[in-house]
Amino acid sequence: MITAGIVGGTGYTGVELLRLLAGHPQVTLEVITSRAQAGQPVSAIYPNLRGHLDLAFSEPDPAALGACDVVFFATPNGTAMEMAPELIERGARVIDLGADFRIRDLEVWSQWYGMTHQCPDLAAEAVYGLPERYREAIRGARLVANPGCYPTAVQLGLIPLLEAGAVDTANIVADAKSGASGAGRQPRQHTLLCEAGENFHAYGASGHRHLPEIRQGLVEAAGGEVGLTFVPHLVPMVRGIHATLYARLHDPAADLQALYEERFADEPFVDVLPPGSHPETRTVRGSNMVRIAVHRPEGGDMALVLAVEDNLVKGAAGQAVQNMNLMFDLPEAMGLQGIPVLP
């Protein structure tokens, strides 16, 4: 059995990790931290876990965490970089659901996150945890940077086109919508029911912190520069991301359906839908699956890709468990085969 610890167990990604790890046949949860809730049983804060997890929140303790085989950080950006070096020194492997290790150029990282990086050496060895691109490197990693929610949907939607050199990389557009759980559990005015309900708007249109992360992945897939416009939107639902992606094809007659089916044929968590499909966020709710449909709108030369994921699962906790499975030589889909909840 693998022993696991979670730093930051009271946010939405933390509780989603708890739900997935409590049902994982090869994991024993040893430590789950919250400074605010230390001493409280997990089920007192999250009653959905009652009967599934006999554990209480504790203060973050490097000795207890460092004794685990794997430690997940489900904490605000800037927390993992403070603690990860000591935990790795003590022998734990670390998966950060935040953004501390996602961007390789630390100057770019500092510009977007407004902090100075605390462990540049460790950042240099971190592996970006998108299994569909970096599976082999993830297997051997001590430190995995779990991708962001929007970056997962956008990169998976675009990499077949970029790897194949099928599109003009100068002007790619990613128009993405997220449910409010993407903003975390901390109360904020814009996610109140009365503000987010019956409402719909873009945000971060002139620059969102996921832009450099997505661009980094697309540049690697394309093997050259990529011009990307990324616009996120908040939609009045709890879970789910829908990305609508546009890129101009070099060959308007290219067989996109075959390209996507072949690229993802062996991927356990990418489902390429039949021609003409329009994926719905509710078809992936609570699951680690990304569903993708490709279109070539009538009369044009644009590739149009539609991708949906659950931001808390494939966009965060589920992908983290997928990475853990790879790091510990377990079947990649272990503990992640739950069927999406619908309606």
Ligand SMILES: NC(=O)C1=CN([C@@H]2O[C@H](COP(=O)(O)OP(=O)(O)OC[C@H]3O[C@@H](n4cnc5c(N)ncnc54)[C@H](OP(=O)(O)O)[C@@H]3O)[C@@H](O)[C@H]2O)C=CC1
């Ligand atoms: N929501 C989403 O869809 C996605 C979120 N993420 C990322 O996952 C991370 C967690 O997000 P979310 O689940 O929304 O969590 P929240 O930000 O709502 O929760 C944060 C958790 O971290 C703990 N925490 C806060 N500060 C510290 C600290 N300095 N040291 C130790 N623990 C701390 C809190 O507990 P306490 O203060 O009691 O110790 C709490 O349990 C973020 O980096 C987020 O960007 C990634 C992908 C998707």
Ligand SMILES: CC(=O)N[C@@H](CCC(=O)OP(=O)(O)O)C(=O)O
């Ligand atoms: C709806 C919403 O607010 N979404 C968040 C992104 C989700 C998140 O926390 O992103 P990370 O992947 O960087 O951790 C936002 O736009 O800031």
